[in-house]
Amino acid sequence: MSAAEGRLRGRPPATANGRTVPERLPDAAREVFAEKGFDGTSVQDVVRATEVTKGAVYRCFPSKDDLLHEICLRVLRMQNERLDAVVTTDLPVAERVHAAVVDVVGTTLENLRSTTIFFRPLHRLAEENQRQVRRERGPYRETFRALVVGGQREGVFRDDVGAEPAVDYCFGSVRHLPMGWRSEGGASADEVARAFADLFPADIAGIAAR
Amino acid sequence: MSAAEGRLRGRPPATANGRTVPERLPDAAREVFAEKGFDGTSVQDVVRATEVTKGAVYRCFPSKDDLLHEICLRVLRMQNERLDAVVTTDLPVAERVHAAVVDVVGTTLENLRSTTIFFRPLHRLAEENQRQVRRERGPYRETFRALVVGGQREGVFRDDVGAEPAVDYCFGSVRHLPMGWRSEGGASADEVARAFADLFPADIAGIAAR
Amino acid sequence: MSAAEGRLRGRPPATANGRTVPERLPDAAREVFAEKGFDGTSVQDVVRATEVTKGAVYRCFPSKDDLLHEICLRVLRMQNERLDAVVTTDLPVAERVHAAVVDVVGTTLENLRSTTIFFRPLHRLAEENQRQVRRERGPYRETFRALVVGGQREGVFRDDVGAEPAVDYCFGSVRHLPMGWRSEGGASADEVARAFADLFPADIAGIAAR
């Protein structure tokens, strides 16, 4: 209804709750993929679960794979934004690291099922899509690593251990969370988040801080 | 050499290298699944890659899913055996823990592609198969946890951190290894194994040991 | 300049180079159909290749099939016009026949790809469209036949061979030109045109002319 965007062209996009198909489809599809796995979900399943017809799906995303790709990018972007928010705080390094870990673990667990789909081997994505995912992943890891290195330079963290393996170690574990290994245990999301955060700086920072 | 030889009846099982079909099929299939993913592999693919015909596959395993199940169990059993071997050593606790981590990481990386298949969400397996996998996983975790707790009791490890989260933390990361997040880096399998082992006791043992 | 200008109502037809959509669409579409075949071309392809939107296509032509139909009619009309031009010349019959053949072959080869689409079995067109195509085709053949018969009456052509089969023989071959059987050879369009023209009168006229 906005008169601002010039002359509207073509049949106007159908909206539900004010969101157009390309906006809501990835979020809706993410749930279905999380539920049944990417390979286990047919496009028909997505259509059924969504208020979107099959034709509309393919109008917005050239393939099922590209739909997954978009979902991945959204999560990655979200994570990047959250990390940036934590990093640019005034808190001391050790606390920023702690907060960052609590944040990833927390949001990962809150969206447990939604994040499951990341465990699809990257190489199943189309070449170009792989590149883009990596491009998006890189900064995340780099930002985190820089934060740790900063702490090491400040002398707050010990530096006899490389920042990189420590970060990988931590995030490997975080990314594995949705897999369900531990879903058998009974800790709350918050408890797990704190446990992770307590463990992480122990490797790197705990000792020097002592 | 089997004492049952005397009552052999009907066509004897076909063997290759002295291994019968039900023996060698899972190992062969594991490679194919690792290569292309479970969903991405057709039974025909397995047949092509193996010296086993389709009829024989279905004679041994009632379904493709059951074949996967057997593969999972084998890996789990193997890991359990290796852990047991490490644990029952005379070495001091701290070293046993260290050795155990080096071992898992090492064997995981050596069989990187073969272990990839574990990242299939457990809940896609049939109900009964799920239970069995969990039954097999439990002991592994438990053995490891007991080892750490032992160290804590001996006063070799600090005990202000639960053994359980520390173990999960470590193994989450280990299980994530095949995912390739870090395959972009360039460390050798051995380097990674040591890095993991060095990091793990740091949380738990390192400090008290200092 | 139209005298009707005074009563123009509503939005005037969009034009490009002074040609309205229904005028230029068939010509543009013909190229695309020729390129990829009628069945191999989607309406979307037509839209992409043309400066015409999908809605406009369906405003002008009730279906993709009707669009093809219009294209066929245009070619047929064009051929009829050209033949008429040749026939109404003052030249001697034998030369008129010769010129006519050179003309069809030449224009067919020049528009090789555009004429390809005629090789779509007629019966795939809607009933009414089939009739119309036949109505248009009839005169062409008839005109040509009449020309030959005229030559026979004049005694310029031998008449121990029916005019009809000779004409069919010739045009069958002409219509087959776009199929590519001979595209493997290397003769120029003009050479082929002359060869055909030389061969044609040979059957019918050549001998008597001798």
Added chain:
Amino acid sequence: MSAAEGRLRGRPPATANGRTVPERLPDAAREVFAEKGFDGTSVQDVVRATEVTKGAVYRCFPSKDDLLHEICLRVLRMQNERLDAVVTTDLPVAERVHAAVVDVVGTTLENLRSTTIFFRPLHRLAEENQRQVRRERGPYRETFRALVVGGQREGVFRDDVGAEPAVDYCFGSVRHLPMGWRSEGGASADEVARAFADLFPADIAGIAAR
């Protein structure tokens, strides 16, 4: 049932009238393709028209396109055989040519609908399939051309016209027969065959023979 072919392996091929699927499918499919056109025929249509299930179709032919390819090859091989039979006769050249034309036209018309499918532009076939069709087509044309050239050398045919264009001229027309241009006329298959044969040597041989 034959004991001669060694041990039978796998489920024996289903047969109808003693013909296995890969044997009868192309013939059956040819009819359907001829009826509705290649693009207009779905594999489902083929399945419906044949006593063959979809899976069986794809077991025998990797794609719909390869099925068409096989059909083409069969017709080409048949034509080659028939031509060879005519050519190796003791008849005088002029008569061999005449017989050859009568034969192609006759068989083409008898299988009118079956041969229709050849009018699918060659370039729509897969690269390798194209090559194979050309390999099969070449000999046919060459054999015919050689026959005519032989007649020219013997002085039976006039030689002021190339054998090649004459042959192309004739076969272009023959190949166009199924298109239906002339199906509107009412001549019998035999009449048409003779008309063609009478016309062909007219170009090339008739005159010299006079």
Added chain:
DNA sequence: TATGAATGAGTCTTCATTCAT
């Protein structure tokens, strides 16, 4: 018992056509 041919439901994707502005 082993074999591989056959089955047919199900997959992703395309596309002619309609429709809300």
Added chain:
DNA sequence: GATGAATGAAGACTCATTCAT
């Protein structure tokens, strides 16, 4: 009149599983 988003019925092809020997 024009636009392009939406529709939904096919389409080609795959594949886990069964079955006749």
